[in-house]
Amino acid sequence: MAVLLLGEVTDGKLNLDATSKAVAGAQTLGEVTVLCAGASAADAAGEAAKIEGVAKVLCAEDASLGHRLAEATAALIVSLAGDYSHVVAPATTDAKNILPRVAALLDVMVISDVSGVVDADTFERPVYAGNAIQTVKSADPVKVLTLRTASFEAAATGNDAAPVETVAVPEAPGLSEWVEDHVAASDRPELTSAKRVVSGGRGVGSDENFALIEKLADKLGAAVGASRAAVDSGYAPNDWQVGQTGKVVAPELYIAVGISGAIQHLAGMKDSKIIVAINKDEEAPIFQIADYGLAADLFTAVPELTEKL
Amino acid sequence: MKVLVPVKRVIDYNVKVRVKADGSGVDLANVKMSMNPFDEIAVEEAIRLREAGTASEVVVVSIGVKQAQETLRTGLAMGADRAILIVAAEDVHQDIEPLAVAKLLTAVIAEEEPGLVICGKQAIDNDMNATGQMLAALLGWPQATFASKLELGDGRATVTREVDGGLQTIAVKLPAIVTADLRLNEPRYASLPNIMKAKKKPLVEKTPADYGVDVTPRLEIVKTAEPEGRKAGVMVASVDELVAKLKDEAGVL
Numbered sequence: 001m002a003v004l005l006l007g008e009v010t011d012g013k014l015n016l017d018a019t020s021k022a023v024a025g026a027q028t029l030g031e032v033t034v035l036c037a038g039a040s041a042a043d044a045a046g047e048a049a050k051i052e053g054v055a056k057v058l059c060a061e062d063a064s065l066g067h068r069l070a071e072a073t074a075a076l077i078v079s080l081a082g083d084y085s086h087v088v089a090p091a092t093t094d095a096k097n098i099l100p101r102v103a104a105l106l107d108v109m110v111i112s113d114v115s116g117v118v119d120a121d122t123f124e125r126p127v128y129a130g131n132a133i134q135t136v137k138s139a140d141p142v143k144v145l146t147l148r149t150a151s152f153e154a155a156a157t158g159n160d161a162a163p164v165e166t167v168a169v170p171e172a173p174g175l176s177e178w179v180e181d182h183v184a185a186s187d188r189p190e191l192t193s194a195k196r197v198v199s200g201g202r203g204v205g206s207d208e209n210f211a212l213i214e215k216l217a218d219k220l221g222a223a224v225g226a227s228r229a230a231v232d233s234g235y236a237p238n239d240w241q242v243g244q245t246g247k248v249v250a251p252e253l254y255i256a257v258g259i260s261g262a263i264q265h266l267a268g269m270k271d272s273k274i275i276v277a278i279n280k281d282e283e284a285p286i287f288q289i290a291d292y293g294l295a296a297d298l299f300t301a302v303p304e305l306t307e308k309l
Numbered sequence: 310m311k312v313l314v315p316v317k318r319v320i321d322y323n324v325k326v327r328v329k330a331d332g333s334g335v336d337l338a339n340v341k342m343s344m345n346p347f348d349e350i351a352v353e354e355a356i357r358l359r360e361a362g363t364a365s366e367v368v369v370v371s372i373g374v375k376q377a378q379e380t381l382r383t384g385l386a387m388g389a390d391r392a393i394l395i396v397a398a399e400d401v402h403q404d405i406e407p408l409a410v411a412k413l414l415t416a417v418i419a420e421e422e423p424g425l426v427i428c429g430k431q432a433i434d435n436d437m438n439a440t441g442q443m444l445a446a447l448l449g450w451p452q453a454t455f456a457s458k459l460e461l462g463d464g465r466a467t468v469t470r471e472v473d474g475g476l477q478t479i480a481v482k483l484p485a486i487v488t489a490d491l492r493l494n495e496p497r498y499a500s501l502p503n504i505m506k507a508k509k510k511p512l513v514e515k516t517p518a519d520y521g522v523d524v525t526p527r528l529e530i531v532k533t534a535e536p537e538g539r540k541a542g543v544m545v546a547s548v549d550e551l552v553a554k555l556k557d558e559a560g561v562l
């Protein structure tokens with residue numbers, strides 16, 4: 001059995017955290033070959049080759065692969081898939097865009113957001129916003145799956161580099177083109193890999209007030225997250241949303257401020273090691289899952305906490 | 310241009326989900342069901358395109374149990390023009406996999422020839438986030454997933470997508486598949502007169518056999534379990550106590 005793993009490459013750079021978590025998750029499925037694709041992917045391939053447990057790296061470079069457009073990347077994966085029993089990727093938005101397309105082209109089902117590998121055919125995944133864990137067994141000849149990064153510890157990076165091979169890129173279908181990216185540069189840790197996360201909800205009240213959350217996060221060296229209500233209200237950008245339909249995080253410390261604790265939000269953070277909730281409503285459901293709850297007004301509690309840390 | 314919107318009947322997002330004691334699945338008997346929230350957003354977007362004169366007709370399609378009629382009527386009450394129901398399951402507990410749904414939709418699309426299909430990004434029951442992408446693959450069409458903004462013109466759709474790093478804008482050739490994310494729009498509520506009117510709008514019923522599609526699942530559900538619970542911890546009285554607990558007890562500072 002052999003695994004083809006789509007490395008997470010953005011603008012030529014490897015997302016080491018997501019990729020090495022997927023490598024760890026795929027370890028028991030067979031020998032892992034990582035595919036790095038992009039307009040430039042050689043540096044990413046070189047880095048992926050050092051992840052422990054990687055047997056081989058395939059490097060595919062072509063302008064059509066530059067912005068991870070699903071059509072071109074899926075065509076590339078399908079051209080390579082014949083040699084593998086499993087096609088996997090970390091469950092990022094890129095992979096969730098691409099892998100179902102690959103699966104349909106191979107006439108197999110995709111299994112999204114796998115949180116546990118039972119055996120080569122059997123996988124666990126959360127359904128109903130994490131309110132149930134389903135074990136599914138696939139009868140398909142090739143299994144196509146995305147692995148939830150929050151569920152796996154990253155594979156280490158060693159010194160022995162696996163061999164890197166260049167692969168041919170099929171002609172791009174020319175169905176789509178990239179226009180632009182809006183990516184806010186930030187010095188903060190990335191949300192899905194951060195050890196600490198501070199999230200703000202509707203209770204924060206405004207865009208300006210959200211600075212309170214950011215100050216606390218910066219004091220802790222934490223990433224900043226948000227509830228859907230905070231994002232919808234324009235207090236925080238969309239890529240900060242934590243939850244069923246946003247990002248799934250499992251940091252050592254998660255501080256929820258002015259967040260009520262709707263199941264859709266809990267789905268994205270309830271695997272955190274320690275959860276702290278600050279909410280002025282003692283009855284807020286978030287307190288039912290928090291390790292430490294502080295019933296207080298966030299506008300006094302958060303600045304005080306920032307100062308005392 | 311005709312716009313097709315696949316809509317799924319799912320457990321209402323406010324309902325507390327219960328796993329059946331025998332581990333065979335989630336209890337859906339006598340539970341409130343609604344249109345998948347992302348599909349409401351997709352329907353809304355399609356109706357706005359028709360109201361703007363860009364789209365000529367909005368067709369909603371659902372695949373599932375007979376009761377999915379109600380979901381289609383909701384779409385019609387919001388403003389869709391007609392509906393197609395493919396009755397593919399007899400029991401609510403029987404879900405149709407995205408691959409089979411995509412194959413059925415491919416057949417519907419061959420007949421209807423829409424210029425655009427708007428799906429939801431994911432169904433909130435199985436959270437698979439797959440159907441739109443699979444449909445695009447089977448049709449050989451481009452896909453623009455997780456859309457928070459959609460503009461049509463010159464035979465192309467320009468779509469802003471919610472991605473991990475922020476936002477990405479792409480342009481796809483029409484016909485295309487777009488999948489709706491949360492911030493594409495705020496769906497309207499159907500008014501009472503429109504709910505009444507919807508009862509008279511055309512709704513045709515089909516079966517998978519009409520399209521020659523085999524809906525046999527590829528995945529077997531081995532079991533469904535409750536996730537590990539999380540116990541409530543303690544309430545602290547002050548910020549000082551919180552800091553002390555985090556340092557001494559939790560050891561995370």
Ligand SMILES: Cc1cc2nc3c(=O)[nH]c(=O)nc-3n(C[C@H](O)[C@H](O)[C@H](O)COP(=O)(O)OP(=O)(O)OC[C@H]3O[C@@H](n4cnc5c(N)ncnc54)[C@H](O)[C@@H]3O)c2cc1C
Pocket residue numbers: 200201202203204226227228229230241242243244245246247257258259260261262263264265268278279280281284296297298299322346347433
């Ligand atoms: C299809 C779908 C998908 C969804 N996906 C997500 C998702 O991915 N992530 C997500 O988060 N949500 C998601 N939601 C939304 C979710 O259901 C809730 O609406 C949302 O999480 C609520 O956000 P909130 O807790 O910030 O706001 P609210 O529920 O309004 O809570 C605000 C809280 O702030 C507290 N508060 C107010 N003022 C103060 C103060 N001064 N000091 C302290 N506390 C204060 C209040 O007591 C209250 O508990 C989804 C919903 C749907 C239908």
Ligand SMILES: Cc1cc2nc3c(=O)[nH]c(=O)nc-3n(C[C@H](O)[C@H](O)[C@H](O)COP(=O)(O)OP(=O)(O)OC[C@H]3O[C@@H](n4cnc5c(N)ncnc54)[C@H](O)[C@@H]3O)c2cc1C
Pocket residue numbers: 314315316317318334335345347348370371372373402403404405406407410427428429430431432433434435436437438439440441526527528529530
């Ligand atoms: C109780 C239960 C039993 C199950 N039993 C089986 C089983 O026996 N065998 C098996 O293999 N799998 C089974 N499944 C799993 C299930 O078939 C798939 O995992 C599921 O379909 C995943 O995709 P999704 O519905 O979340 O669709 P997504 O891909 O997340 O849906 C995205 C979008 O596609 C469109 N769409 C999706 N479905 C439909 C539809 N039916 N009609 C119209 N539009 C639609 C909508 O626009 C929707 O927003 C079962 C699931 C449950 C809950």
